[in-house]
Amino acid sequence: MTKQNIETLAVTYGFEIDETGSTNPPLHLSNAYKFKDAGHAKALFDLKAPGYIYTRLNNPTNNILEERINALEGGVGTLAAASGHSAEFMTICALAEAGDEIISSNALYGGTFNMFSHSLRRLGIKVKFADVLNPAEFEALVTDKTKAVFVESISNPGCEIPDFEEISKIAKRHKIPFIVDNTCLTPYLFQPKAFGADIIIHSTTKFLGGHAAVMGGSVTDCGTFDWTSGRFPSFCRPDPSYHGVVYAGDFPQNAFIVKLRTQVLRDIGACQSPFNSYLTLQGIQTLHVRMDRHVQNAAALAEYLKNNAKIAWVKHPSAEGSPFKQAAQKYFKKGCGAVFSFGLKGGYDAGKKLIENVKLCLHATNLGDVRTVITHPASTTHSQLSREEKLKTGISDDLIRISAGIENIDDIIADIEGALI
Numbered sequence: 517m518t519k520q521n522i523e524t525l526a527v528t529y530g531f532e533i534d535e536t537g538s539t540n541p542p543l544h545l546s547n548a549y550k551f552k553d554a555g556h557a558k559a560l561f562d563l564k565a566p567g568y569i570y571t572r573l574n575n576p577t578n579n580i581l582e583e584r585i586n587a588l589e590g591g592v593g594t595l596a597a598a599s600g601h602s603a604e605f606m607t608i609c610a611l612a613e614a615g616d617e618i619i620s621s622n623a624l625y626g627g628t629f630n631m632f633s634h635s636l637r638r639l640g641i642k643v644k645f646a647d648v649l650n651p652a653e654f655e656a657l658v659t660d661k662t663k664a665v666f667v668e669s670i671s672n673p674g675c676e677i678p679d680f681e682e683i684s685k686i687a688k689r690h691k692i693p694f695i696v697d698n699t700c701l702t703p704y705l706f707q708p709k710a711f712g713a714d715i716i717i718h719s720t721t722k723f724l725g726g727h728a729a730v731m732g733g734s735v736t737d738c739g740t741f742d743w744t745s746g747r748f749p750s751f752c753r754p755d756p757s758y759h760g761v762v763y764a765g766d767f768p769q770n771a772f773i774v775k776l777r778t779q780v781l782r783d784i785g786a787c788q789s790p791f792n793s794y795l796t797l798q799g800i801q802t803l804h805v806r807m808d809r810h811v812q813n814a815a816a817l818a819e820y821l822k823n824n825a826k827i828a829w830v831k832h833p834s835a836e837g838s839p840f841k842q843a844a845q846k847y848f849k850k851g852c853g854a855v856f857s858f859g860l861k862g863g864y865d866a867g868k869k870l871i872e873n874v875k876l877c878l879h880a881t882n883l884g885d886v887r888t889v890i891t892h893p894a895s896t897t898h899s900q901l902s903r904e905e906k907l908k909t910g911i912s913d914d915l916i917r918i919s920a921g922i923e924n925i926d927d928i929i930a931d932i933e934g935a936l937i
């Protein structure tokens with residue numbers, strides 16, 4: 517069969533109806549799997565046969581989700597994780613150790629910024645932040661200890677868009693893997709592999725799941741990075757913790773994802789619950805239909821806010837003077853997602869009032885829900901950041917983040933209008 521389109525992959529990939537005739541993927545609530553015999557068990561543990569050992573490592577329902585996300589992102593292997601944060605943390609743990617460095621865009625979700633600035637530093641991994649608008653800054657920060665370059669495909673909540681082509685060229689020039697967190701766009705709106713990503717991360721908690729029912733994360737290995745090119749000796753020598761497997765030598769096509777599962781997931785243990793995978797699969801089936809409506813509603817809402825006398829500014833790539841207009845047109849042909857931010861002329865107090873007055877929009881800390889969600893990052897998602905860190909990541913006190921849902925746009929606008937008193 518010729519390669520199917522993304523809408524078809526989202527509905528069907530990774531699951532074939534079995535002899536039961538069941539039309540939905542099965543939910544395998546089992547933490548362990550009976551081996552056929554001692555030889556079979558040994559082959560599984562030696563990574564010489566496909567199959568299941570223990571749900572911390574793999575599970576048939578998780579596997580369907582992994583196959584589906586992998587097909588959507590065009591990878592050679594995907595791992596499901598307990599959350600977006602655990603996906604990020606395990607990815608960094610697979611690449612870096614004490615003494616190593618990561619270069620990250622400064623335009624990041626606050627939780628990621630916090631993990632990078634503090635928790636990784638406590639482990640001896642230094643994250644250096646570069647201005648997302650300035651690819652040359654990324655290059656200036658490269659040293660022989662750099663193990664990854666990290667960006668969000670469109671940042672939460674500032675809508676900053678990296679110059680993927682330029683940044684990936686820099687990463688390639690220095691033989692550093694390029695990681696893209698594609699949470700806010702999903703593979704329906706943007707496929708980072710086509711613009712040089714080597715590893716793609718998602719918080720599946722958001723648009724992929726779509727219904728705000730469960731947490732989840734994923735990591736996709738694009739199979740594009742040469743782990744033998746010098747920076748990653750740990751991929752090229754025997755792993756004493758996994759009876760001497762040499763990831764780059766024994767698994768040249770998918771070394772990263774094998775290491776992530778067999779070494780890092782095994783040890784950190786942030787595995788996905790099969791129940792969460794099951795529900796995330798239900799969400800992915802409608803991804804393309806939801807995303808089109810999310811994008812349409814966000815664009816209409818941004819337009820309404822731009823023309824409202826009570827609004828001081830709107831940060832959306834379509835806004836007047838946005839430095840990301842061209843990048844959005846170049847990279848995101850189907851739209852630039854549904855998360856954006858704005859500020860009220862009345863500042864912090866007016867923002868607080870708006871959030872307290874909305875009735876349809878949810879005042880919550882989430883995005884990617886089918887419902888419109890409104891958040892005040894300075895007092896919630898980014899509250900653990902210092903004043904200086906908030907400014908560095910573009911979070912002003914008056915900033916309101918909105919994740920446009922899929923309700924009728926007239927009702928969303930009426931709710932905001934009524935709350936803007």
Ligand SMILES: Cc1ncc(COP(=O)(O)O)c(C=O)c1O
Nearest residue numbers: 599600601625672699719721732
């Ligand atoms: C862009 C981005 N990446 C990662 C995460 C972390 O995901 P999770 O909340 O599933 O751990 C979030 C959470 O909001 C996010 O917005």
